[in-house]
Amino acid sequence: MNPKTTDRIATFVLYTIAFLIVSVLFGLLAYILYHGFQRIDLQFITSPPETMKAGGGIGPQLFNSLYLLVLTLIITIPLGLGGGIYLAEYAPKNKVTDAIRLSIEVLSSLPSIVVGLFGLMVFVNVMGWGFSILSGACALTVFNLPLLVRVVEESLRSVPREQKEASLAMGISHWTTIRKVLLPVALPGIITGTILASGRIFGEAAALLFTAGMSSPDLNFSDWSFTTPVSPLNPFRPAETLAVHIWKVNSEGLIPDARAVADGASAILVLTVLFFNLFARWFGRWIYKRLTAS
Amino acid sequence: MDSLQKNGLITEELNVYYGTNHAVKDINLTFPKHTVSALIGPSGCGKSTYLRSLNRMNDLVEGTRVTGKIWFEGHDINDQGEDLQQLRRRIGMVWQKPNPFFKSVYENVAFAPRYHGMKNLDEIVESCLRKAALWDEVKDRLKDSALALSGGQQQRLCIARTLALGPSVLLLDEPTSALDPISTAKIEELMFDLKKDYTIIMVTHNMQQAARISDQTAFFLLGELIEVDQTKRLFTNPKQKKTEDYITGRFG
Numbered sequence: 001m002n003p004k005t006t007d008r009i010a011t012f013v014l015y016t017i018a019f020l021i022v023s024v025l026f027g028l029l030a031y032i033l034y035h036g037f038q039r040i041d042l043q044f045i046t047s048p049p050e051t052m053k054a055g056g057g058i059g060p061q062l063f064n065s066l067y068l069l070v071l072t073l074i075i076t077i078p079l080g081l082g083g084g085i086y087l088a089e090y091a092p093k094n095k096v097t098d099a100i101r102l103s104i105e106v107l108s109s110l111p112s113i114v115v116g117l118f119g120l121m122v123f124v125n126v127m128g129w130g131f132s133i134l135s136g137a138c139a140l141t142v143f144n145l146p147l148l149v150r151v152v153e154e155s156l157r158s159v160p161r162e163q164k165e166a167s168l169a170m171g172i173s174h175w176t177t178i179r180k181v182l183l184p185v186a187l188p189g190i191i192t193g194t195i196l197a198s199g200r201i202f203g204e205a206a207a208l209l210f211t212a213g214m215s216s217p218d219l220n221f222s223d224w225s226f227t228t229p230v231s232p233l234n235p236f237r238p239a240e241t242l243a244v245h246i247w248k249v250n251s252e253g254l255i256p257d258a259r260a261v262a263d264g265a266s267a268i269l270v271l272t273v274l275f276f277n278l279f280a281r282w283f284g285r286w287i288y289k290r291l292t293a294s
Numbered sequence: 295m296d297s298l299q300k301n302g303l304i305t306e307e308l309n310v311y312y313g314t315n316h317a318v319k320d321i322n323l324t325f326p327k328h329t330v331s332a333l334i335g336p337s338g339c340g341k342s343t344y345l346r347s348l349n350r351m352n353d354l355v356e357g358t359r360v361t362g363k364i365w366f367e368g369h370d371i372n373d374q375g376e377d378l379q380q381l382r383r384r385i386g387m388v389w390q391k392p393n394p395f396f397k398s399v400y401e402n403v404a405f406a407p408r409y410h411g412m413k414n415l416d417e418i419v420e421s422c423l424r425k426a427a428l429w430d431e432v433k434d435r436l437k438d439s440a441l442a443l444s445g446g447q448q449q450r451l452c453i454a455r456t457l458a459l460g461p462s463v464l465l466l467d468e469p470t471s472a473l474d475p476i477s478t479a480k481i482e483e484l485m486f487d488l489k490k491d492y493t494i495i496m497v498t499h500n501m502q503q504a505a506r507i508s509d510q511t512a513f514f515l516l517g518e519l520i521e522v523d524q525t526k527r528l529f530t531n532p533k534q535k536k537t538e539d540y541i542t543g544r545f546g
Contacts, residue, residue, distance in 0.1 A: 162393035171382035
């Protein structure tokens with residue numbers, strides 16, 4: 001076969017594969033959104049679910065998902081920054097560092113149901129936090145942390161080496177160099193990576209089944225104390241998230257409109273994750289422009 | 295002591311090792327105050343490595359060892375106990391590729407002085423930008439990003455930033471090799487002005503440049519110092535055959 005024909009065939013095959021992937025993606029998206037939008041309205045998004053009859057919403061679940069995300073980020077961001085800075089700037093090249101890296105790889109590839117069971121054992125039982133938002137957030141931290149550590153490390157490493165040298169060559173300490181020279185340049189990458197990781201937290205179900213629980217108390221959205229059992233902000237209350245709710249109504253729901261509720265909830269979930277992704281791209285670019293005025 | 299007063303910097307038997315690679319071998323060089331010295335030689339001859347050891351930047355490269363003495367302001371700065379933060383305020387460095395911080399023009403100059411607790415930042419910024427012959431071009435855009443400047447302006451900004459700490463020695467690592475001829479001419483002119491107040495040590499690939507602006511030239515080859523002399527004499531009447539071969543373009 002002559003090179004020209006080979007080239008044409010290769011091009012055709014690659015285009016076909018690309019087309020297949022894109023059409024599967026769009027097909028799925030269109031399917032989910034089409035079915036979902038038949039159910040979605042303001043009442044669906046804001047009102048609590050029903051246990052027996054039709055017409056329930058997903059208000060508390062949506063709130064739980066967002067609150068759990070915020071709590072997880074509050075725990076993960078400082079730890080991720082610390083770990084990432086350590087690996088990028090301080091860790092010497094030796095066996096210990098290699099072992100840390102390997103652990104991070106393993107941690108990020110653990111099946112989420114295993115992380116969930118680990119959370120059930122450690123956070124729910126040993127720590128005695130019960131099925132709670134805090135237990136859920138800690139379980140999510142277990143596999144969000146490696147992602148974030150890597151994002152921070154990669155972003156710091158991608159800062160041109162000359163930036164660091166220039167700063168150190170003016171007698172500026174390593175720590176100040178990291179804070180004032182390297183981190184501002186790495187920030188867009190860190191933010192984008194964090195938001196993308198958030199998308200994954202938002203859609204997580206398996207790790208939360210046994211940690212954040214599969215129920216939500218009757219939340220009183222006018223009670224914003226951290227301690228009362230019906231307060232939305234109480235971190236020690238159980239909190240069924242959107243993704244868990246989809247799983248639950250589908251597998252053991254008694255409501256007659258389970259299918260429609262699941263469709264609507266799925267659409268909301270997909271839209272939110274999609275929003276995270278687009279927002280991350282836009283925000284990363286915006287921050288970069290702000291910091292470099294380019 | 296008398297020679298230390300007159301001289302900006304002296305290295306005695308300076309050796310640099312990268313792991314097992316002996317990159318710079320027994321260099322004895324003297325850099326008189328208020329002169330421009332050029333280090334020339336083919337790629338990989340160790341001249342940049344030598345330059346980087348003068349403000350201890352090689353300490354940052356894992357597996358690097360520097361032995362020998364570097365006399366500066368009355369003592370050996372290659373000593374383990376040397377305060378590197380203070381040392382680097384006195385010996386500034388400019389790189390081959392302009393590397394301004396991802397900050398505003400003003401902040402590029404003010405950043406290090408502020409860190410070291412110096413006062414009157416506005417004055418420092420203006421006087422250093424003037425010394426670097428950049429003030430007139432950037433005085434209306436001090437708040438703009440330094441990355442929006444042209445390559446030549448960025449390099450002069452890097453020089454201004456280095457001057458802000460009040461060093462006495464400037465190390466320049468091929469400062470014009472990434473610039474166009476006009477910017478190069480500006481930087482060369484600048485070095486001519488700056489040598490009134492500073493001791494300048496410059497690595498260059500460009501022999502015309504070394505001949506144009508330096509007072510003394512040192513020729514490096516494979517980590518060794520082959521010859522050092524007043525620039526005029528070295529280019530017109532080299533003592534070593536290897537130097538002659540190099541400057542006449544027979545290799546390198």
